[in-house]
Amino acid sequence: MGQHILVVFPHPDDETFGCGGTLALFAKSGIPITYICGTLGQMGRNMGNPFFANRETLSKIREAELEKACKAIGIQHLIKLGLRDKTIEFEDPEPIVNRIEQILREVQPSLVLTHYPGYAVHPDHNALGELTIKAVSRLSTQDRPTIYAHAFARNCQDVIGPPDIVNDISAVADVKCAAILAHRSQSQVMFPRDNKTEVNEPTKNAYSHMLQRESFWTYRCF
């Protein structure tokens, strides 16, 4: 079985901020990547100053940003699940698990990247992470891919311990940066323009850290 990465996240930009560098490294070494993106981030709140979006146009803008970021990272296959932002935890789980299971059987990934259920802050992250792990658990033990779970809840390390995978992504910092900038609707507020020096200082630190390392927890399914 050749290597193939399957990424499952709910929002356009989840693939970039949490693991864009890791994915770029895989892509550079020629490993194919399939990304299942759950929603179009319809309920995002950054409309820009000056405005570049409103509630009704945001999904189209974020969809275009998603495609641009995937290109930057080197994600060749993008599957949009067509769910709605902030609603995944309320959906009937069965059809979603079935869909992910079907994709798992087609793609036969060696590695799955998703959110760590319970420790990924946004209810959509926790819900889709859980559904993904449920789908992986349906495969026979020998067919199951490794799961890298992404967690970032405050104090999550107190409960789940330190991450066992810490990737140095500095070699592809420029790629991750390009992907972050592709998600303009999400990055503009985080990285304000240079004239706001005071605001800029702490965000600069957050920014540089994000371009150096990415961390994951190998998830054991039962």
Add this chain to the structure above:
Amino acid sequence: MHPIDRSIVQPALDRFLNREVYLHLETTNGAYAAHRQESKMTVGAYIRNGRISFIRGTITGEGPYRVGLKMQDGWVYAEGLTDFDLGQEGKLLLAGHDEEGRLAVALELSMEPFEL
């Protein structure tokens, strides 16, 4: 969107009077408000494609603005509205944004269902 001008928004509201219309009403302080410790709680609520009919609809305030829609059996209310958009046929979009363009409240009316 553009800064609210009551002389444009009031007649726009009136065009939806006494008709079965679709409502999007939302308020949020951001999905990461508590995580980023910007607030003790993450709070938000939305209704999308609620079907309502109102007999009186008014925009008030000097900015940010408030809108109240009086229905036969109740009310729809929003405050903190700063901007409007009439660019899409049959739709009135109203929203309240902070200085960085982050949406905090939205009240939208449409003759047709909003996209899901």
